[in-house]
Amino acid sequence: MKGRFAAFLPLGFIASMCIIFSFWLPLGVYDDDVVFWKQFPAAFITMLVGLLGLAVAPYPIVRLVALLIAAAALIPLPTAELQMGLSASGFWLALIGVALFAWTVMADFAAMRRNRWRDILIPLLFGLLLVYLWQAIVVGFAVPAVLLPTPTAIAAAIGNGAATLADDFRQTFLKAVLAGFFLGNLIGFATALLADRIPFVQRGLLPLGNFASAVPIIGIAPIMVMWFGFGWESKTAVIVFMIFFPMLVNALAGLNAADRISLDLMRSYGASYGQTLLKLRLPMALPFLFNALKINSTLALIGAIVAEFFGSPTAGMGFRISVEAARMSLDMVWATIAVAAVAGSAFYGILALLERAFTFWHPSYRAQN
Amino acid sequence: MTTDVMGAVFSPRGRTLPVVTVVAAILVLWYLLAIALNWSQVEAKLSAGGTPPAVSDVVAGTWAMDRPVLPAPHQVIAEFWKTTVEVSPSSKRSLVYHAWITASATMLGFAFGVILGMLLAAGIVHVRTLDRSLMPWIIASQTVPILAIAPMIIVILGSIGMVGLVPKAIISMYLCFFPVTIGMVKGLRSPDPLQIDLMRTYSATAWQVFWKLRMPASVPFLFASMKVAIAISLVGTIVGELPTGASGGIGARLLTGSYYGQTIQIWSALLMAAILGSVLVYAMGGIERLTLRRMGSRA
Amino acid sequence: MPSDGGTRLLGVPAPAARHEVGTGVAGDVVIDIRNLSLTFETADTPVQALSDINLEVRAGEFVSLIGPSGCGKTTLMRIVADLEQPTGGQALVNGMTPAEARLKRAYGYVFQAPALYPWRNVLGNVTLPHEIFGLSKAEREEKAKRYLDLVGLTGFERKFPWQLSGGMQQRVSIARALSFDPQILLMDEPFGALDEITRDRMNEELLSIWHKTGKTVIFVTHSIDEAVLLSTRIVVMSARPGRIVEVIDSTLPPERSLETRESPAAVALAHRVREGLKAGHSYDD
Numbered sequence: 001m002k003g004r005f006a007a008f009l010p011l012g013f014i015a016s017m018c019i020i021f022s023f024w025l026p027l028g029v030y031d032d033d034v035v036f037w038k039q040f041p042a043a044f045i046t047m048l049v050g051l052l053g054l055a056v057a058p059y060p061i062v063r064l065v066a067l068l069i070a071a072a073a074l075i076p077l078p079t080a081e082l083q084m085g086l087s088a089s090g091f092w093l094a095l096i097g098v099a100l101f102a103w104t105v106m107a108d109f110a111a112m113r114r115n116r117w118r119d120i121l122i123p124l125l126f127g128l129l130l131v132y133l134w135q136a137i138v139v140g141f142a143v144p145a146v147l148l149p150t151p152t153a154i155a156a157a158i159g160n161g162a163a164t165l166a167d168d169f170r171q172t173f174l175k176a177v178l179a180g181f182f183l184g185n186l187i188g189f190a191t192a193l194l195a196d197r198i199p200f201v202q203r204g205l206l207p208l209g210n211f212a213s214a215v216p217i218i219g220i221a222p223i224m225v226m227w228f229g230f231g232w233e234s235k236t237a238v239i240v241f242m243i244f245f246p247m248l249v250n251a252l253a254g255l256n257a258a259d260r261i262s263l264d265l266m267r268s269y270g271a272s273y274g275q276t277l278l279k280l281r282l283p284m285a286l287p288f289l290f291n292a293l294k295i296n297s298t299l300a301l302i303g304a305i306v307a308e309f310f311g312s313p314t315a316g317m318g319f320r321i322s323v324e325a326a327r328m329s330l331d332m333v334w335a336t337i338a339v340a341a342v343a344g345s346a347f348y349g350i351l352a353l354l355e356r357a358f359t360f361w362h363p364s365y366r367a368q369n
Numbered sequence: 370m371t372t373d374v375m376g377a378v379f380s381p382r383g384r385t386l387p388v389v390t391v392v393a394a395i396l397v398l399w400y401l402l403a404i405a406l407n408w409s410q411v412e413a414k415l416s417a418g419g420t421p422p423a424v425s426d427v428v429a430g431t432w433a434m435d436r437p438v439l440p441a442p443h444q445v446i447a448e449f450w451k452t453t454v455e456v457s458p459s460s461k462r463s464l465v466y467h468a469w470i471t472a473s474a475t476m477l478g479f480a481f482g483v484i485l486g487m488l489l490a491a492g493i494v495h496v497r498t499l500d501r502s503l504m505p506w507i508i509a510s511q512t513v514p515i516l517a518i519a520p521m522i523i524v525i526l527g528s529i530g531m532v533g534l535v536p537k538a539i540i541s542m543y544l545c546f547f548p549v550t551i552g553m554v555k556g557l558r559s560p561d562p563l564q565i566d567l568m569r570t571y572s573a574t575a576w577q578v579f580w581k582l583r584m585p586a587s588v589p590f591l592f593a594s595m596k597v598a599i600a601i602s603l604v605g606t607i608v609g610e611l612p613t614g615a616s617g618g619i620g621a622r623l624l625t626g627s628y629y630g631q632t633i634q635i636w637s638a639l640l641m642a643a644i645l646g647s648v649l650v651y652a653m654g655g656i657e658r659l660t661l662r663r664m665g666s667r668a
Numbered sequence: 669m670p671s672d673g674g675t676r677l678l679g680v681p682a683p684a685a686r687h688e689v690g691t692g693v694a695g696d697v698v699i700d701i702r703n704l705s706l707t708f709e710t711a712d713t714p715v716q717a718l719s720d721i722n723l724e725v726r727a728g729e730f731v732s733l734i735g736p737s738g739c740g741k742t743t744l745m746r747i748v749a750d751l752e753q754p755t756g757g758q759a760l761v762n763g764m765t766p767a768e769a770r771l772k773r774a775y776g777y778v779f780q781a782p783a784l785y786p787w788r789n790v791l792g793n794v795t796l797p798h799e800i801f802g803l804s805k806a807e808r809e810e811k812a813k814r815y816l817d818l819v820g821l822t823g824f825e826r827k828f829p830w831q832l833s834g835g836m837q838q839r840v841s842i843a844r845a846l847s848f849d850p851q852i853l854l855m856d857e858p859f860g861a862l863d864e865i866t867r868d869r870m871n872e873e874l875l876s877i878w879h880k881t882g883k884t885v886i887f888v889t890h891s892i893d894e895a896v897l898l899s900t901r902i903v904v905m906s907a908r909p910g911r912i913v914e915v916i917d918s919t920l921p922p923e924r925s926l927e928t929r930e931s932p933a934a935v936a937l938a939h940r941v942r943e944g945l946k947a948g949h950s951y952d953d
Binding site: 103106107109110111118119122123125126127146147200201202203204205207208211213214215216218219220222223225226227297298301302305306309310317318321322325326328330333337340341344345347348 | 390391646649
């Protein structure tokens with residue numbers, strides 16, 4: 001066990017030194033008095049406990065707990081009255097120490113044998129670290145909220161504006177995005193089937209599809225708003241145009257994916273076009289179709305929100321972003337972005353789960369890295 | 370010679386004829402749609418005199434409106450011609466001027482994004498902790514519609530004094546580092562384990578393995594993702610130009626066109642955007658072919 | 669010299685022992701190939717994949733096609749299966765054209781690769797042809813289970829193809845080909861991708877299956893030992909252009925095992941096959 005940590009001994013050593021040196025350095029200025037660690041005895045003790053745990057604990061789980069304790073020690077230090085900035089050298093040094101320790105804990109987990117928790121824990125820890133540093137830097141350097149709000153301010157905005165955010169979500173996601181996603185994928189897939197039946201059409205459409213991938217299709221948003229009005233219909237139209245070609249290109253690739261031998265086998269059974277399509281070519285095409293669906297989920301959300309910049313009723317995520325940005329109330333903007341991020345990730349995640357259910361047989365799932 | 374050309378166009382596997390046919394079909398549909406969408410306005414205007422207008426007059430009118438619902442192709446081309454060839458490239462009315470603003474921000478953002486992507490990929494492949502902690506977030510980052518907040522980022526950076534090329538380039542960089550990272554990670558990991566073992570028998574350092582084996586093996590993946598990246602970079606730049614603070618660029622043209630109801634202007638800006646996108650991707654493809662040929666590929 | 673349509677270099681009489689066949693009348697001509705040719709048009713010069721092939725296959729025989737790559741053995745079998753069209757001559761299967769025979773499900777095809785569907789389990793794969801032919805669910809499963817038993821895979825019905833070894837996957841493929849009781853079995857180097865030990869076992873199993881079912885088998889291989897062990901007749905082919913060099917009737921007894929390969933008769937047979945291959949310039953170039 002000692003051996004596994006040996007590689008990180010230098011890093012852990014540096015981290016410990018950072019924290020220990022910080023005890024002699026100032027934490028900021030309060031009413032022209034320089035403030036030190038000893039004015040925060042509770043935080044000081046907590047930090048010592050955490051440091052001890054990180055230095056000697058043998059098991060990664062114990063080190064994780066010690067890390068959380070050490071990180072918790074720093075949280076009460078920046079207060080509204082304390083002036084920090086560059087004068088709080090002790091604080092920043094301790095923060096660096098905690099961050100380095102976090103890295104070593106992540107490295108410990110990364111070196112462990114593969115288990116279910118490991119793959120979720122490490123990115124989670126990394127994300128928490130980023131949020132932690134974000135909060136510390138914004139508060140410590142007194143970054144104006146106009147430029148970048150703290151994570152806690154954003155959380156507060158989400159809580160306060162929950163009703164508005166829910167309305168926006170309904171307008172943008174549940175109406176425009178879902179309708180556009182469904183319609184666009186359906187039309188794209190139907191066109192692919194048509195092109196499969198008529199090779200002439202396929203040879204004509206495929207080069208156009210590749211051309212279209214280079215074109216910023218989102219530019220038709222103003223035109224769609226002009227044609228379909230401010231409501232969700234125009235956003236759906238934009239989405240349909242944006243996701244049509246990715247679905248078409250992927251569906252065609254999928255329909256052509258069946259190998260020669262399997263097609264010959266179907267022919268030897270005297271199977272009809274429909275039977276071959278249903279029993280062989282469509283299952284073979286599923287990995288490609290899901291690839292397109294995942295790409296399109298992101299495109300659909302982006303298309304809806306950007307299209308709302310060009311005109312929308314008094315609700316909608318894009319509308320909210322542009323209006324609140326113009327009013328410089330950025331915490332609401334970030335709150336909307338957070339909601340959009342969660343919605344986008346959840347949408348993608350659901351598709352990924354469906355993909356795993358329907359294409360469990362594909363080699364990419366069976367290969368353990 | 371002509372028989373070869375004829376064979377290429379009309380052969381059963383040829384692509385020229387189908388593409389031309391599909392494009393022609395689209396143009397025909399476009400003209401018909403223009404008639405349908407512009408009909409009511411033109412008919413109302415021509416009937417103002419009291420006498421019902423002839424069908425041919427209405428049809429001709431639908432293809433020659435000032436502010437049509439759907440401009441006819443020749444109108445778009447005429448406007449395009451007017452704002453590119455007939456105007457000096459340094460004037461603010463020239464589409465070439467706007468295209469250049471957009472293109473320069475695109476290429477700058479693309480360059481940043483490629484460098485960032487390659488650095489990240491190299492880090493992820495060599496440092497296991499980075500792989501386990503950062504990779505999931507990189508993938509998750511793409512489900513966040515960053516494009517949607519691009520205008521806001523421009524506004525914020527503008528309020529602290531950063532205007533012009535750099536903010537747009539930053540947005541483009543964020544958008545295009547992802548495909549480059551993913552592609553490069555795949556590419557850097559693509560060499561056969563046999564090859565890696567061979568390098569170990571030579572006691573090669575990680576640095577040597579990187580430059581002699583992994584980098585060359587990843588070139589095809591790099592170019593594939595760079596073509597995607599430059600298209601996305603263009604989209605990012607255009608959306609970044611949407612806030613009213615932007616003074617130039619294709620996105621700004623789209624916005625002013627939509628504010629003033631100048632539909633033909635919007636369509637010609639879109640045409641320029643399409644041309645710009647194709648030129649960039651095509652140029653990237655050309656560089657790819659040259660590079661691969663110099664590296665001995667048979668394609 | 670008896671004329672039976674086959675091309676023979678030496679006047680070796682037909683072997684006295686014939687296997688009892690379960691279906692069909694022994695001795696009936698099942699596959700009749702006359703003056704068959706297939707020429708591919710390529711960019712430079714036309715390639716004669718098959719040139720003037722004449723061959724008769726009777727019910728219950730096990731005929732091996734052996735030769736170097738490019739001699740047309742796979743192409744010949746694909747024409748019989750209506751997977752390729754000849755440019756000259758004709759092939760008749762049970763008196764019908766290959767297309768009609770295909771639609772009447774006269775043959776089962778076993779490819780070089782198992783060609784199983786990874787999203788279906790073993791039972792689902794073996795019932796695939798029946799689904800297409802429209803059999804009822806109960807009938808499908810019953811037949812499938814019977815043939816899985818024949819190839820020795822009872823108990824594996826719910827497994828997925830990637831959970832089986834290469835040899836087992838090929839056995840599923842054979843069960844699938846047999847499951848709708850075709851009269852003819854066409855096998856294109858089915859054991860080529862397997863290691864020698866597995867291959868020997870598969871050869872033993874194939875012999876036993878053939879004895880039990882009495883099908884007519886056409887078997888493409890480039891292993892002389894395999895051809896000698898399995899066949900009642902060996903057709904030696906050669907390339908450029910694809911043609912039959914020699915047809916050799918097997919002198920081996922009907923009851924065979926892996927040890928039969930070491931008997932003097934087998935060794936002599938293998939020698940004859942080798943000579944035939946040499947005569948067709950198969951060892952040159």
